Amino acid sequence: MQKWKKTCALLLSMSLIFTMLAGCGSSSDKPAAEAGQGNVENLNKEGYPIVKESITLTMMGQDVGIQNWKDMDFFKKMEEKTGVKFEFQNAPLDSFDTKRNLVFASGEYPDVFFSGQLKTADEVNYGAQGALIPLEGLLEQYAPNLTKILNDHPDIRKSITTPDGHIYSLPNIDLDAGWYRGPLWYNGKFLKKLGIEKVPSTIDELYTYLKRVKEEDPNGNGKQDEVPLASVKLNDIRMWLLGSWGIYNEVIYADKANKVHYTPMEEGYKGYLTFLNKLWNEDLLDKETFSQTDEQKKAKGKNNQIGLFSDYHAYFTLGGEPSMTDPMYAPVKSEMSEPVAAKHPGLITGAFAITNKNKNPEATIRWIDYLYSVEGSELLSFGPEGILWEYVNKDDHTKKWLPVPGGGDREEYRAKLTPDYGTIVPKLASEEVGRGFQGDFEKWLKKETDEKIIPIAKVPFPSVYLSEADQQQVSSMRSDLDKYVEQMEAKFVTGQESLANWDKYVETLKKMGADKIVEIYQKAYDQWNTAK
Numbered sequence: 001m002q003k004w005k006k007t008c009a010l011l012l013s014m015s016l017i018f019t020m021l022a023g024c025g026s027s028s029d030k031p032a033a034e035a036g037q038g039n040v041e042n043l044n045k046e047g048y049p050i051v052k053e054s055i056t057l058t059m060m061g062q063d064v065g066i067q068n069w070k071d072m073d074f075f076k077k078m079e080e081k082t083g084v085k086f087e088f089q090n091a092p093l094d095s096f097d098t099k100r101n102l103v104f105a106s107g108e109y110p111d112v113f114f115s116g117q118l119k120t121a122d123e124v125n126y127g128a129q130g131a132l133i134p135l136e137g138l139l140e141q142y143a144p145n146l147t148k149i150l151n152d153h154p155d156i157r158k159s160i161t162t163p164d165g166h167i168y169s170l171p172n173i174d175l176d177a178g179w180y181r182g183p184l185w186y187n188g189k190f191l192k193k194l195g196i197e198k199v200p201s202t203i204d205e206l207y208t209y210l211k212r213v214k215e216e217d218p219n220g221n222g223k224q225d226e227v228p229l230a231s232v233k234l235n236d237i238r239m240w241l242l243g244s245w246g247i248y249n250e251v252i253y254a255d256k257a258n259k260v261h262y263t264p265m266e267e268g269y270k271g272y273l274t275f276l277n278k279l280w281n282e283d284l285l286d287k288e289t290f291s292q293t294d295e296q297k298k299a300k301g302k303n304n305q306i307g308l309f310s311d312y313h314a315y316f317t318l319g320g321e322p323s324m325t326d327p328m329y330a331p332v333k334s335e336m337s338e339p340v341a342a343k344h345p346g347l348i349t350g351a352f353a354i355t356n357k358n359k360n361p362e363a364t365i366r367w368i369d370y371l372y373s374v375e376g377s378e379l380l381s382f383g384p385e386g387i388l389w390e391y392v393n394k395d396d397h398t399k400k401w402l403p404v405p406g407g408g409d410r411e412e413y414r415a416k417l418t419p420d421y422g423t424i425v426p427k428l429a430s431e432e433v434g435r436g437f438q439g440d441f442e443k444w445l446k447k448e449t450d451e452k453i454i455p456i457a458k459v460p461f462p463s464v465y466l467s468e469a470d471q472q473q474v475s476s477m478r479s480d481l482d483k484y485v486e487q488m489e490a491k492f493v494t495g496q497e498s499l500a501n502w503d504k505y506v507e508t509l510k511k512m513g514a515d516k517i518v519e520i521y522q523k524a525y526d527q528w529n530t531a532k
Contacts, residue, residue, distance in 0.1 A: 177346030383417030
């Protein structure tokens with residue numbers, strides 16, 4: 001269960017970044033009514049099976065190499081329930097994008113794309129060309145589960161609607177999403193040894209804690225070998241620390257006044273650099289930050305040397321079993337700002353699309369809509385009832401785990417049942433879907449998140465569509481800017497470059513196009529924000 005959660009969190013965090021930076025092409029005036037003119041005579045508009053006589057469609061998706069999709073119990077159960085059978089045209093994870101691009105270029109499309117995130121550029125370009133059909137008309141008529149979600153959460157609808165007003169792909173939706181990425185954690189043994197009963201709430205209290213970790217031998221081995229703050233190239237801690245200076249994201253974010261910012265030239269970013277430079281100079285930030293691997297950082301954790309660190313769960317770094325004694329870090333207040341935090345949008349676009357080769361789009365939409373119900377998401381997430389799980393109370397969807405057949409690893413067995421493993425699939429995730437699987441540790445995690453992160457959290461930036469010209473311009477400028485910012489961040493933190501040269505640095509960013517990036521994203525954000 002924990003490995004599955006970790007995989008999903010990483011995929012969600014990476015996908016948000018990719019979605020932000022993806023572009024789109026020209027618009028199309030093609031009416032949505034062009035979609036939805038398939039074999040309706042064979043369709044049951046309600047109930048199951050979906051079709052009066054069985055149909056076979058083709059599906060392309062990402063294969064993680066554990067089980068052939070044709071042998072998965074998920075697809076067998078769905079065929080039994082719906083009357084819709086699939087033939088699969090899969091490709092391995094590491095070559096899927098290449099194969100999908102070749103399929104688009106050839107014109108020999110499958111009936112549906114399932115999993116393997118479509119880029120927003122693909123959605124609009126191939127939607128405008130007619131290769132992908134618009135779905136909004138089909139959704140209104142044949143997808144009550146997803147339509148209700150979109151009506152209840154209008155930001156999701158806006159984030160999957162292209163500038164030409166069409167929906168060309170369906171998303172992965174997590175209504176219970178919280179963390180943007182793995183949190184920071186305090187070493188509970190250190191807190192106890194130092195007599196600290198309440199985690200820091202200000203930047204000065206955080207500094208004092210790190211100072212005490214260095215000087216007071218909290219691991220009790222008689223050596224000054226503690227690492228107060230551990231990191232790998234700052235990528236794992238940057239976002240959480242930036243929150244102390246009112247910044248929600250590392251690159252682009254919109255504040256509560258809907259103003260877009262480019263983080264590396266904000267005054268708050270300078271405050272963050274100043275603090276880290278202070279920690280570096282006093283040996284409170286790991287001196288191997290810019291050279292070590294994540295495995296090397298974890299080795300220090302398992303040796304009980306680290307005071308504050310990032311990971312999906314604290315025990316992944318410190319070792320041992322899940323523990324409720326290592327508190328989650330809450331962003332702390334600085335002299336410049338009240339703390340803020342980044343909230344995951346709970347949305348990954350491009351998980352499902354229907355092509356113009358599909359002669360049964362109505363039946364296909366009914367098939368996929370089941371996965372946006374609680375029952376359908378349970379089936380896709382955990383496999384059929386009775387293998388790895390069963391209901392304790394079907395009315396409220398409380399469930400419990402069953403022993404893994406034949407023993408062995410639960411996640412590896414689950415990967416044989418369903419394609420929802422290591423890739424993004426179209427479905428609903430919510431508290432109800434996972435109800436009953438949460439033990440004391442999971443409940444504690446939720447409580448920590450609800451108390452420390454959610455009250456100050458905001459989605460940094462929504463999924464937006466850029467024009468083709470804007471996307472090309474942003475990609476060109478970001479290529480050079482990202483490298484420059486990364487180099488200068490390390491230099492400012494380590495003192496190779498003095499922060500007295502901040503104004504010169506900002507001027508360089510502007511000359512490289514930082515202001516233009518803000519302008520482009522502000523336009524896209526305003527369009528998203530005012531969309532109906």
